[in-house]
Amino acid sequence: MSEPNKYIEDLLSQMTLEEKIDMIHGSAFFHTKGVERLGIPPLMTSDGPMGVRADFEDDRWVNIGTSDDYVTYMPCNSAVASTWNTELAYAFGDVLGEETRGRGKDMILAPGINIKRSPLCGRNFEYMSEDPYLIAEMAAPLIRGIQKHDVSACVKHFACNAQETERLWVDTEVDERTLQEIYYPGFKAALDKGNSYAIMGAYNLLNGEHCCTSKKLMNQVVRGEWNYDGAIVSDWGGVHDTVLAAESEMDLEMDVRPDFEEYFMASPLLEKVKNGELSEELIDKKVRNLLRLMLRIKMIGEEKESRKAGSYNTWAHQKTTLDVAREGLVLLKNEDNVLPLKKNVKKVAVIGYNATNIHSNGGGSSEIKALYEISPLMGIKKLLGGNVKVSYAPGYVVSEKEEAREVNWQSDSTQYFNSKSEETKKQETLEEKKERFWKEAKAIAQDADEVIFVGGLSHDFDTEGADRAGMELPYGQDEIIEKLCDVNPNTVVVMFAGSPVKMPWKERVKAILWSYYSGMEGGTAIAEVLYGDVNPSGKLAETMPKSLEQCSAHSIGTFGNKDVVKFSEGVMVGYRHYDTVGAEVHFPFGHGLSYTTYSYSGLEIKKNTQNDVIVSFSVKNEGQLAGKEIVQLYVAPKAPSVERPIHELKVFTKVALEPQESKEISLILSGEAFSYYNVEQKAFVVDSGIYELQVGASSRDIRLRMEVEVNA
Ligand code: GLC
Numbered sequence: 001m002s003e004p005n006k007y008i009e010d011l012l013s014q015m016t017l018e019e020k021i022d023m024i025h026g027s028a029f030f031h032t033k034g035v036e037r038l039g040i041p042p043l044m045t046s047d048g049p050m051g052v053r054a055d056f057e058d059d060r061w062v063n064i065g066t067s068d069d070y071v072t073y074m075p076c077n078s079a080v081a082s083t084w085n086t087e088l089a090y091a092f093g094d095v096l097g098e099e100t101r102g103r104g105k106d107m108i109l110a111p112g113i114n115i116k117r118s119p120l121c122g123r124n125f126e127y128m129s130e131d132p133y134l135i136a137e138m139a140a141p142l143i144r145g146i147q148k149h150d151v152s153a154c155v156k157h158f159a160c161n162a163q164e165t166e167r168l169w170v171d172t173e174v175d176e177r178t179l180q181e182i183y184y185p186g187f188k189a190a191l192d193k194g195n196s197y198a199i200m201g202a203y204n205l206l207n208g209e210h211c212c213t214s215k216k217l218m219n220q221v222v223r224g225e226w227n228y229d230g231a232i233v234s235d236w237g238g239v240h241d242t243v244l245a246a247e248s249e250m251d252l253e254m255d256v257r258p259d260f261e262e263y264f265m266a267s268p269l270l271e272k273v274k275n276g277e278l279s280e281e282l283i284d285k286k287v288r289n290l291l292r293l294m295l296r297i298k299m300i301g302e303e304k305e306s307r308k309a310g311s312y313n314t315w316a317h318q319k320t321t322l323d324v325a326r327e328g329l330v331l332l333k334n335e336d337n338v339l340p341l342k343k344n345v346k347k348v349a350v351i352g353y354n355a356t357n358i359h360s361n362g363g364g365s366s367e368i369k370a371l372y373e374i375s376p377l378m379g380i381k382k383l384l385g386g387n388v389k390v391s392y393a394p395g396y397v398v399s400e401k402e403e404a405r406e407v408n409w410q411s412d413s414t415q416y417f418n419s420k421s422e423e424t425k426k427q428e429t430l431e432e433k434k435e436r437f438w439k440e441a442k443a444i445a446q447d448a449d450e451v452i453f454v455g456g457l458s459h460d461f462d463t464e465g466a467d468r469a470g471m472e473l474p475y476g477q478d479e480i481i482e483k484l485c486d487v488n489p490n491t492v493v494v495m496f497a498g499s500p501v502k503m504p505w506k507e508r509v510k511a512i513l514w515s516y517y518s519g520m521e522g523g524t525a526i527a528e529v530l531y532g533d534v535n536p537s538g539k540l541a542e543t544m545p546k547s548l549e550q551c552s553a554h555s556i557g558t559f560g561n562k563d564v565v566k567f568s569e570g571v572m573v574g575y576r577h578y579d580t581v582g583a584e585v586h587f588p589f590g591h592g593l594s595y596t597t598y599s600y601s602g603l604e605i606k607k608n609t610q611n612d613v614i615v616s617f618s619v620k621n622e623g624q625l626a627g628k629e630i631v632q633l634y635v636a637p638k639a640p641s642v643e644r645p646i647h648e649l650k651v652f653t654k655v656a657l658e659p660q661e662s663k664e665i666s667l668i669l670s671g672e673a674f675s676y677y678n679v680e681q682k683a684f685v686v687d688s689g690i691y692e693l694q695v696g697a698s699s700r701d702i703r704l705r706m707e708v709e710v711n712a
Pocket of ligand 1: 047048156
């Protein structure tokens with residue numbers, strides 16, 4: 001587009017005040033009105049991070065119910081982060097963006113990148129990690145992939161939206177250094193390196209201001225310090241005051257209410273501009289940002305005829321979804337090499353409701369009307385085929401009501417079995433049902449060569465709008481797992497969840513495979529890893545603590561309060577806390593096993609002319625299986641001038657290695673990798689001194705280390 005600013009000014013100069021106001025608030029739940037007279041279409045938005053959400057009626061929270069809005073149901077952002085594969089993140093975004101365009105949308109309300117501060121946050125599954133650097137490295141390519149398709153990402157929720165409890169009104173208190181080191185970097189990278197055309201404000205208050213209309217966040221930081229010229233969108237219902245909204249840098253007010261003309265930036269704002277209380281220039285600024293976004297995605301302007309068409313539900317999209325699911329699975333434990341399982345067995349018992357449960361249709365705004373969803377049970381059956389008897393039992397009781405399965409139209413219609421004459425089944429008690437479920441599970445487990453338990457959580461617990469009450473697994477799963485180990489000590493446990501759970505059986509169980517919500521091909525990927533068709537390569541993007549007491553958000557800060565939540569733990573979030581205090585966690589940040597092993601050797605450090613530190617070493621695949629290893633580089637200040645985490649992740653890479661293959665890895669640490677935020681100087685600064693560079697397979701599995709002197 002030649003002279004975009006001139007184009008924007010020309011358009012703006014033709015707009016009436018009413019038309020400008022129409023541009024800056026929703027006129028339906030998921031789109032604006034546009035200005036037909038001037039060829040400005042409505043801006044069509046849609047959730048979410050796991051695919052393009054089904055269509056709603058414009059003014060009723062009712063799906064339109066047609067059959068054209070089934071889509072590719074993709075892995076959640078936690079699964080994407082667990083791949084640590086930046087190329088795959090781009091591929092993920094490529095699919096999400098093409099589906100967005102293919103569904104006729106202009107903006108996808110994704111990715112969600114809030115810091116996973118506590119295991120209890122209901123939306124953790126929609127977020128990536130506890131580490132801002134990993135978030136930045138994964139979100140930026142994902143956004144670029146989305147926007148390749150002439151649609152806008154909308155990275156969310158800025159900022160500190162770290163709990164669901166009282167999410168619209170809770171005031172989050174966070175100090176400046178913590179904001180700069182932990183809660184801003186992912187978003188800054190999303191805008192700078194990801195070039196996100198839009199960003200969404202969070203519901204909560206931050207230090208007394210509602211984020212969406214915060215002068216600090218939106219005016220001073222995003223527009224001022226970050227010099228951002230994209231669009232700032234409110235969360236749906238995140239605006240509470242017309243003057244604040246008008247004077248903030250937020251451009252577009254969306255809400256869940258159907259009285260669109262009564263939105264704070266609708267007729268109330270129109271009135272205040274007309275009576276001179278507020279300047280029309282405040283509206284013009286917002287309209288310019290929205291027109292600029294529309295230009296960027298070729299909704300308007302000379303390039304609109306060449307706008308990409310997109311597509312959805314393609315095989316290529318499903319293949320990418322499978323690839324992300326495969327690499328997002330994390331093998332947490334594999335004692336005695338219980339995994340991979342053998343295919344040439346006669347009987348397999350699959351126990352646990354999550355083996356057959358469908359997750360796509362839950363979780364809140366990230367819900368997806370999936371074209372299909374392969375459950376773990378289906379994945380296992382279709383991998384093993386018909387010669388292996390795969391039996392299923394739910395194992396634990398999820399719902400007290402029994403689905404009416406006895407009456408069948410076929411038997412009924414043939415009149416052979418007059419099902420109505422059957423005496424109604426005696427209502428069994430919950431305890432009786434649990435006992436019956438255990439008996440069924442025990443029976444198939446005793447009779448099987450292999451036992452696979454598939455449990456964990458579901459979107460009954462991992463969901464927008466509510467936080468979990470605790471880390472415990474629901475439905476008495478712990479007991480079932482223990483009892484299954486009595487029956488077969490090689491019972492394999494597959495966990496579905498968006499956050500860490502308590503694992504009292506962790507020492508007892510020999511193999512644990514962790515799956516976030518892995519999308520429509522999740523069951524396929526789980527089966528492929530269980531049976532060795534895929535060598536697992538995922539690693540945890542969050543620490544798995546044993547208890548909440550270990551978590552700094554609960555032991556130092558507060559979580560889940562309805563009025564004020566204090567991030568008193570400061571920068572000590574996640575492994576920055578656990579590793580600094582040496583907490584004995586279930587599994588550390590960056591942990592993940594493979595069916596092969598990798599050795600690290602030959603660490604060398606040198607500096608380049610820019611005073612960057614070049615870290616070189618070799619990684620070798622010592623096994624007989626090809627695999628991918630995620631190597632991590634942590635920086636550990638030896639004598640910091642201020643309190644700092646014992647170490648912080650500053651570079652990583654994922655390297656594919658054939659059996660016995662060795663590769664030379666070179667990682668570059670720039671000055672900022674040694675820095676911390678100095679509040680007095682209002683800048684990131686580097687202390688001169690000694691730093692230990694740690695090359696690790698996880699934050700607790702450091703394979704190579706060497707000290708380097710930094711002269712700032
Ligand atoms: C929701 C969520 C946000 C979503 C929006 C539209 O309340 O907070 O993530 O994109 O509203 O559904």
